[in-house]
Amino acid sequence: xxxxxxxxxxxxxxxxxxxxxxxxxxxxxxxxxxxxxxxxxxxxxxxxxxxxxxxxxxxxxxxxxxxxxxxxxxxxxxxxxxxxxxxxxxxxxxxxxxxxxxxxxxxxxxxxxxxxxxxxxxxxxxxxxxxxxxxxxxxxxxxxxxxxxxxxxxxxxxxxxxxxxxxxxxxxxxxxxxxxxxxxxxxxxxxxxxxxxxxxxxxxxxxxxxxxxx
Amino acid sequence: xxxxxxxxxxxxxxxxxxxxxxxxxxxxxxxxxxxxxxxxxxxxxxxxxxxxxxxxxxxxxxxxxxxxxxxxxxxxxxxxxxx
Numbered sequence: 343x344x345x346x347x348x349x350x351x352x353x354x355x356x357x358x359x360x361x362x363x364x365x366x367x368x369x370x371x372x373x374x375x376x377x378x379x380x381x382x383x384x385x386x387x388x389x390x391x392x393x394x395x396x397x398x399x400x401x402x403x404x405x406x407x408x409x410x411x412x413x414x415x416x417x418x419x420x421x422x423x424x425x426x427x428x429x430x431x432x433x434x435x436x437x438x439x440x441x442x443x444x445x446x447x448x449x450x451x452x453x454x455x456x457x458x459x460x461x462x463x464x465x466x467x468x469x470x471x472x473x474x475x476x477x478x479x480x481x482x483x484x485x486x487x488x489x490x491x492x493x494x495x496x497x498x499x500x501x502x503x504x505x506x507x508x509x510x511x512x513x514x515x516x517x518x519x520x521x522x523x524x525x526x527x528x529x530x531x532x533x534x535x536x537x538x539x540x541x542x543x544x545x546x547x548x549x550x551x552x553x554x555x556x
Numbered sequence: 557x558x559x560x561x562x563x564x565x566x567x568x569x570x571x572x573x574x575x576x577x578x579x580x581x582x583x584x585x586x587x588x589x590x591x592x593x594x595x596x597x598x599x600x601x602x603x604x605x606x607x608x609x610x611x612x613x614x615x616x617x618x619x620x621x622x623x624x625x626x627x628x629x630x631x632x633x634x635x636x637x638x639x
Contacts, residue, residue, distance in 0.1 A: 343582050343583045343584035343587070344584065345584075345587075346584050346587075346588060346600070347600070347602055347603060347604045348600030348601050348602035348603055349587075349588065349591060349600055351598075351601075352601060385631040385632075385634060385635060386631075388627045388628075388630070388631045389627060389628050389631050389632060391624070391627055392623070392624040392625065392626070392627025392628035392631070393624065393628060394624070395620050395621065395623050395624025395627065396620075396621050396624030396625055396628070397624075398620075399617050399618075399620040399621035399624065400621070401580075401582070401617070403580045407579075407580070407581075408580065408581050408582065408583050408586055409580040409581070409582055409583070410582065410583045414624075434620075437620060438620070439604075440605070440606065441606070441608065441616045441620075442608060442613060442616050442617065442620075443604035443606065443607040443608060443613075444584075446602070446604060447602075447605070448601075448602045500587060500590075500591065504590075504591050504594045504595045504598065505594075506594050516594055519590055519594065520587060520590060523583050523586050523587050523590060524583050524587065527583050542628070545632070546632075549632070549635050549636070550635070
């Protein structure tokens with residue numbers, strides 16, 4: 343789940359916006375470049391965005407008795423890398439902030455950093471590290487890691503804004519509290535998401551092997 | 557069906573069965589409670605410009621999934637038709 347509207351102090355909203363905006367601008371520019379370089383990229387961009395839309399619309403129950411939703415960023419990050427993924431994620435986040443009161447405009451910067459940038463970035467590293475050995479395992483890890491790390495970042499963002507006591511110790515205490523809420527719930531969802539992402543990425547690779555060079 | 561597809565169907569069902577009957581509170585609501593506990597003085601300083609009612613929320617979530625499903629289906633299908 344994204345950070346709710348108004349639930350980050352203004353200075354933290356500004357801080358995360360300041361981090362997100364340059365990446366978004368670069369991501370939008372890179373998206374344009376991809377289309378210019380190869381018009382076929384448009385289809386894959388649409389599929390990547392579609393996957394983010396579908397997966398982040400699913401509220402799934404988890405073993406903790408609470409529910410959360412997957413992020414769907416794994417496919418985009420495998421096909422286009424983290425900056426394009428950030429740009430595509432922000433579209434889904436904006437939709438949810440405006441129409442669903444899910445996430446929010448003030449917290450859009452923070453949510454873009456978690457779901458669009460840092461989560462997918464770790465997924466991308468996992469993908470790069472594993473793709474030499476086994477492509478399916480690499481797809482799986484990309485999606486699972488991107489999903490899970492998104493919520494680790496969300497937890498840390500909330501811990502930084504709401505430390506239990508002043509100083510590092512308070513941040514750590516709060517971080518554990520929020521990780522228990524978000525990260526634990528997310529583990530099974532990240533695994534389910536990864537299975538679906540593997541199916542989609544494998545069928546994309548069957549259609550056009552050239553887009554995912556081994 | 558291939559084993560991984562069967563697993564895909566079984567996994568979510570098993571997950572729900574394992575967790576038993578619950579309210580399925582959203583993690584964001586639970587986090588809201590944690591924030592109230594950690595910083596009792598904190599007041600949200602901005603509220604959503606538009607907040608859908610329960611039915612509308614369901615509708616917009618479905619529309620979001622439908623847009624996504626359409627994008628995936630249309631463009632994968634387009635590729636099929638062209639090759």
